[in-house]
Each structure stands twice: as structure tokens, then as C-alpha cells.
Amino acid sequence: MNTQWHLPGELIERYTTGHLEAVQVMSVETHLMGCARCREAVPYEREWLTAGWERIADAVDRPRPRPVARILRRCGVPEHVAVFLAATPALARGWLVAVTATVAAAVAVAHLVDSTGAAWTVHPLLFFLTVAPVLPLAGIALAYGPRVDPVHETQAATPMAGSRSLLLRALAVLVCAIVLTGLATPLLPGPPGLAAAWLLPALALTATTLALATRVAPPVSAAVLIVAWSCAVLTTGGLTGDGLVLFSPAAQILYGAATVLLIPLVHLRRARFDPGEPRWNRPSASKN
Template identity: 35%
Template structure:
């Protein structure tokens, strides 16, 4: 916490809706921990037309409510005001504050980390190890390296949009929506999917396939490319193009190549796509170009995923 406080002109611009989105988001984050600024903004809002209407509605509700209900409303208001007061010391009073903070983290992480996708990631990672050592299947790593780059792409698609997030209309109306929220949820998906899949690749036999971490740059590049393309065609179509394109690029040559063992042909194709400085440098360049495209198309993500 700093000694900075919102000046009166900033509070007035926030109240009348003329404050830019980024500044409004920053101010709202500050108000969560600063009682004096929250009071200043509240006074500014009460001075607007909307504030007058809200005051009339409040008086009508309190006037029509029974005494017990009115006391309950007042108690709730006092509780909300106390929640805005920042704690001065590390004490047990900090514990209740963890609940709303955890709620904000889960909201930002997105539905992909709270649904079936997380279970699917664990099933893929654990299943690869079980197939390698429980069933004695030697070609697990090539298959895992084919599937792994697509997993975060699908996870991001399941994290944002009206068809994936039941609270999308609410989140889309907040100052932190748009590209900021997309990137936060992408980071959450990558943080959850990368460690178990990479660890599974380390544990299973190589079978002539590239190293267990060889898919990380391709996975990042495909995820960023999917996000960049989503600014034009939406998350579902972008996921189908990038994920499907990767699978076709790897599987089609392996299936068409002569030879008896599919896993050996698949490992050879993966080596051409993932092994060596030229291949990894190409994926790094693709990731950078996709990140630039994301920055250029930033305004498009304010409406991303809306029907």
C-alpha cells in the first residue's frame, strides 16, 4: 500500500464515466484497500444524476422494509464499509480477507481450471505414465508430444467466451475484461498444464522422440496464435484452426510415410518439427509474431466471445 490517494478531479471523472477504462480499473483496485478514497468516490457518485436516483431507490426500499429487514440492510452496509478498511497489522483479521481475494483469483483463472478440462490434463499426464509402465507401451512420448501442444490451446478456448463461461456477460462488463482477462486466464491455463505434461514426458521412455520439454515453445506459439486468430474469428474457430493444423501437420506425414511402426514414424516427424535450434527458433519467432498481432488487435478483445 502507498501514500497515494485519488484526487477529487479523478473521483469526479470516474463518477461521470469520463475516466478511461485503464485508469478506471486502476482506481477500482485502489478503492478495495483505501477507505478514504472509497468515501471520496462515493460522495462524487452521489452528486451525479445516477447517484440521486440510487438515493431515492434506497430511501424507498428502506422506507418500505420492516424494521428487522431495515436493520439487516444497515448492518450489511456497515459490514461492507468495514471490509474496505485496510488492516494495519498482520493479525487474525487478515483471514476473512482471504476469501474475497481467493474468489477474485478463481474468477480470473476461468472455468477451464474449475471444470472437466483440469481433470482431462491430469488424466493425460497420469495416463501416459500408466501406459508406459503399467501397460508396457513404449511409444508413449511421441503420442504425448503430439497431444501436449494442443492441450493449452483447448484450455484457453474453454476459459473465455459466452459459450464457455456462464458468467461471461458479467466479466465482460468489468474494467478488467477484454485482452487483460484473456491473458490472465491464458497464463493460468499454461501454469496448470505445462508442469504435469512436461513431468510426464520426463518419466516415460523417449522412444527416439525429442526431449520432454521440446513441446513448450510450440505449445506457447500455438496458444498465442490461437489468441491472435480469435480476434478475427472467435475462440472456437481459432482453436480448431491452430490445434487441428498442428495435428494434421504432424500426423499426416507420419501416417503417409512407409514403415511398419507408426510410433517410429511419428517420432521421426516430431524430430523434424521440434528438434534443433532452427525448429525451436522458428517456434520462438512464431510466438513473438503472434504476441505482436495480439497487441495490434487489442480493441477486438473487448467484444471477444459475445454472441
């Protein structure tokens, strides 16, 4: 004898017309999940149900892009690249805040020095010109690697791994730093040409960081260059009495030439970024 219980017709009618309490609805739907006979007794429009499931599947399979990804798409960036860049490690947000704060502080220091009339000892733009070129390096150090990216090992098995991942994120970091610093440049005291003297050093230091990253970890190469650049500015300024020696026209030519030479080198050595090649990118072996 079949003792299975089925939904009464009156209960099905109240369910379909929306006259049941939330707890009763949950109970009815739990029964419908395991009872084919009662499911057949519930009237529904097949086309409406099919369309509803298609909308749900589309929302699950194609989630709404993040705001950053939508902005990048509007700028002409391919969809898969935009989604990848929008998924940059969370530390990148902290870097953007730090860059904005640092640039604002550099502008404030420049105006402070200029207003105190101390330009004969410290040039108003010196702090800004020293800090601006190394801002992208900190972003590159936080853009790639097993220590900063929680999905690094998973991503290593995708086509975006290795050099493509690092170079795309490095480019995004460089563009963001240039845009933020460029917006601050008109706010600085002094001639516009001198205020923009940070750009070529920034490009040269970024290219050098990427070239060194084929041998050592990006955080190490970035840290070494940040220290070396700061020491070079202070040393040359102390020895020559002119803190802007490294921002002279002759120095700008050297920065431009170095950038032109280093970019092809990074391209030729891009395979050294791939997982398993550089020692800094190899997953640590488990100890038994």
C-alpha cells in the same frame, strides 16, 4: 387509548439471560423489531453491539477468499487478479481433471510402447509430444465467451472485460498446463531433452490461438489448431518415416521464432477482444 402490548420486565430478564426457548426468543425478537420502547428496555453494551455489527459488515463485505485466490496471492498475484482468476468458469475444473488424466494416459502409453520394443515403428514419446502442446488450447476455448461464462455479459461492463479477461485466463491456463505437463516429463522414457520438446510447440500454438481469436471465437480457433497440429504430426511422420520431424532442433527454432512474432501481434490487436468489436463477442440481438 394505547392498546399496544409491551414485553413484561420478567420476560425481558429471561430473554437477556438466555432462559427462553428458541420459539419464545423468536417471538420476542419479532416484537423488538417493531417496538422502540421495548428495545430501549433491553439492556446492552453499546460498544459490544457496535463491534458486533462491524464484524458482521466486514464478513459480508470482505468474504473469505477461495483457496485458489489465496494461493495466487501468496505467489505475488495482485488481489483483484487473484479473485478474478479464482472465479474462472466451472468448466475450468473439468479441464484440469481432463489435462491430468490425459497427461497420465500419455505417460502410460509411452512406457507401454517402450516396453513392447516397438520403438522402431512408433516412438514411445510420440503420443505424449503430440498431445501435450494442444492441452492449453482446450483450456483457452473454455476460458472466455458468452457460451461458457454465465456472467460474461455482466463482466463485459467491468474493467476486466475484453482482452484483459481473455489474456489473463489464457495465461493462467497456459501456466497450469505447463506445470502439469512439466511434472510428467521426468516420468517419460528417453532423453530429457526430447521429452521436453513439447514446450515450444505449446507456446507457439497458444500464441496462434490468441492471434486467431481476434477474428473468430476462441473455441473455433482452438479446435482448428488442434486438428491441424494432429494432422501435421501424422502426415509428416508418414511421409518421412520419422514421427519426430516436427520436434527436431530446426522445428524448435521455428516454434520459438513464431512465438516471438505472434506475441506482439496479439498485443497490437488486443482491442479486437473487446466487447462489441469481434462478431463472436457481440451479444446476440433479440428478435422481435
